Amino acid sequence: MIDVRLLRNDPEGVRRALARRAKPELLEQLDIASSLDDRLRVITLERDDLRRQVNELSKQVGALRKAGDVAASEAAMEASRELGERERSLAGESDDLSASLHDVMLRITNIPHPDSPDGAGEHDNPVVKGPVNMPATFADHQRVPHWETGTALGILDNERATKISGAMFTMQRGLGATMARALCQLALDRNADAFEEVRPPTLVSTATLTATGHLPKFADDAFAIERDGLWAIPTAEVPLTSLYAGEILDEPDMPARVMAHTSCFRREAGSAGRDTRGMLRTHEFDKVEILAVALPDQAAAMLDELVTRCEGTIAALGLPYRIIEICTGDLGQSHHRSFDIEVYAPGCDRWLEVSSVSWFSDYQARRADIRFRRPGQKGTEIAHTLNGSALAVPRVWAAIVENYRQADGSVRIPDALLPYMRGATVIPAQ
């Protein structure tokens, strides 16, 4: 959530900043929020004053009783009763208003960073680095889609995955499964110098999924287990962010850094029929996420660090990649500033988004109530959260199978994965 006070004190500034997202309906919501807030403040003031009077009278009742003045205490009780009735009806109105305001605020997007480039949609995202590791030409033997190679080598068995679970589920086998796991191991090992490894729950409560901004607006994108009120996480960002929910961190402990390898579940509603082959879009996949809870003035440097770390793993795998920055029109609801890393897959002849690194400013932390305290100072401040996909398995796996395919149809294992492959150096042609 953005700060209601910001909306109150500088409505034009907020309006200008959100206008950069190029979503007209967003500005309408802003107006609704503003008018709800105005009304709420008037009513709250009036209600607080009534409460003050009731509180005073109640104190008097106690004092008068002690003094033995029964008649006066009865009179005070009667007066208080009347005020209390009016207070209750105002309180009802104020509760309704604040619930409506909260509901609107949950749907209003974060304010883009001033340096986020302007743009209307994903086609306006500028390339800020790369292509890197890009060979001048790709050989014909690399121009084979990973689903063909994967099936031929017996390392991808989507047919049976579909038998087991339905469309958009995948299954790796043999060295393909080993390589999927090796990728996670690599990503965890590369970040273990600074990030605590966590194995969080993958089923979470509604409150947890709301904290990161995935609810209420994107309920259709998540798998739900209605009977138990639980949701399957779309990313480890969800449980890792809420790891600190409701807590007050000490400044010296920040930034807090955690990472996790989890399954991620996405319904991919609205993308039915797209990317149906191979592993480009699946309902369930593995990912290693790295996440930081930082002081506001640490956040910009942390964003750079996360990008560098995620980039480093892709570079270590020797894959051709580039980095793009997300423009204001394509920025996610909770995002303040974001970069994507894309890998080139010669078999599909496409750039694949394999990592997304984002700074959420205080947007998620306000929802999750993650604060920090500076030693020696009164009060608390809201933290900043940031995270990035250190490695998302399926698309990287696909890019490796395509880039590393050799003329004889086998797939060479990238050097960086060799320590985790039980001695295998190649996935042999059948």
Added chain:
RNA sequence: GGAACGAUGGCAGAGUGGCCAAAUGCAUCCGCCUUGAAAGCGGAAGCCUCGCAAGGGGCCGGGGGUUCAAAUCCCUCUCGUUCCGCCA
């Protein structure tokens, strides 16, 4: 799934209708002492919210109720602990 007991400030833990925003301890901050630190001594200090301020309102797991007045009484939900059952 059954039973019992719980949920109070950063943490631990008192408090069973008004003088309780809440004892006490730890942690924190300021001062004294000390070459410096620790210990000791004295003091400050909960969080959220409205307000320039003075000051007001709210918060004792969530929600509802009783009352002039609720941390305290009633209902309900959630979560935790322990025991039993089941189980990887």
